[in-house]
Amino acid sequence: MKVVVCIKQVPDTKGGVKFKPDGTLDRGAMLAIMNPDDKAGLEAALRLKDEYGAEVTVVTMGLPKAEAVLREAMAMGADKAVLVTDRVLGGADTWATSSTIAGALRNLEYDLVITGRQAIDGDTAQVGPQISEHLGLPVISYAEEIKVDEKAGKVVVKRQFEDRYHMVEAKMPCLITALAELGEPRYMTPGGIFDAFEKEVTVWGRADLKDVEDSNLGLKGSPTQIAKASDKVKKGAGEKIVADSADEAVDYLFGKLEEKHII
Numbered sequence: 001m002k003v004v005v006c007i008k009q010v011p012d013t014k015g016g017v018k019f020k021p022d023g024t025l026d027r028g029a030m031l032a033i034m035n036p037d038d039k040a041g042l043e044a045a046l047r048l049k050d051e052y053g054a055e056v057t058v059v060t061m062g063l064p065k066a067e068a069v070l071r072e073a074m075a076m077g078a079d080k081a082v083l084v085t086d087r088v089l090g091g092a093d094t095w096a097t098s099s100t101i102a103g104a105l106r107n108l109e110y111d112l113v114i115t116g117r118q119a120i121d122g123d124t125a126q127v128g129p130q131i132s133e134h135l136g137l138p139v140i141s142y143a144e145e146i147k148v149d150e151k152a153g154k155v156v157v158k159r160q161f162e163d164r165y166h167m168v169e170a171k172m173p174c175l176i177t178a179l180a181e182l183g184e185p186r187y188m189t190p191g192g193i194f195d196a197f198e199k200e201v202t203v204w205g206r207a208d209l210k211d212v213e214d215s216n217l218g219l220k221g222s223p224t225q226i227a228k229a230s231d232k233v234k235k236g237a238g239e240k241i242v243a244d245s246a247d248e249a250v251d252y253l254f255g256k257l258e259e260k261h262i263i
Helices: 036-052 064-076 094-105 127-135 190-196 246-259
Strands: 002-006 009-011 032-034 055-061 080-084 112-116 139-149 154-161 164-171 174-178 202-204
Touching (some): 036 055, 036 064, 036 174, 055 064, 055 094, 064 080, 064 190, 094 127, 127 174, 139 164
Parallel strands (some): 002 055, 080 202
Antiparallel strands (some): 009 032, 154 164
16 A cells, blocks of 8 residues: 655744745744644554555655654654745645646655644645545545555545544545644654654656646746735733622623624
8 A cells, every 4th residue: 555645844933933025934944844644644654654555755845954853753653755846836835736736746655644634824724625526536535534445445444524534435545634623743763753754755846747837836826815914913901890699690690792783
């Protein structure tokens, strides 16, 4: 079994957020980590490796420094890594990003593609399903549990859905988007860290992407344009009252809840 995991290097918001004049994130000026949902998806793939001997390949699109999350993934147990990087890919929205990653995945063999549900720098949850659409794969989103039936060539996924869950089957190859609840990521091992820095990271650029038009790449190929971006906006203090009694306070609160149609 061959499993491809799409991971992303995202800004560590604890270190502050910085923007370029065009409104896009200045990724080169911020601290970075592996996206949490992607890390859970990687853990799911590594469990399939432990159980079935699956080969795990990690793929990321980003700046050259994104190699760091690929080596982290290999230190955790991934077998191969691919970095897709090129100046023409910069500033991509979800459409251009998914087009790029799909173009890279067309060079690989896979039975299962796993992405995170969403990235903490965009929170759109669009890239995984869009990749599946580009590649013509069935998709199961919001996965919190994955089981594989190799003989039948299918996956069985427990899919989160509001206050309940779905049990969904799909024939492989297919794409799954992972929730953080899918699995607690394992730690890198000392031996894994040494091995990761001895392994080769495959680097692909624009010329290596298959069946992708230039008009669908980078900032120019992004139909979504950022009108304005900013760091977190501070909330106001809110409305404050002084009640003469507990009954008065309760009446006030119930009145506000009724006014907002909460009760």
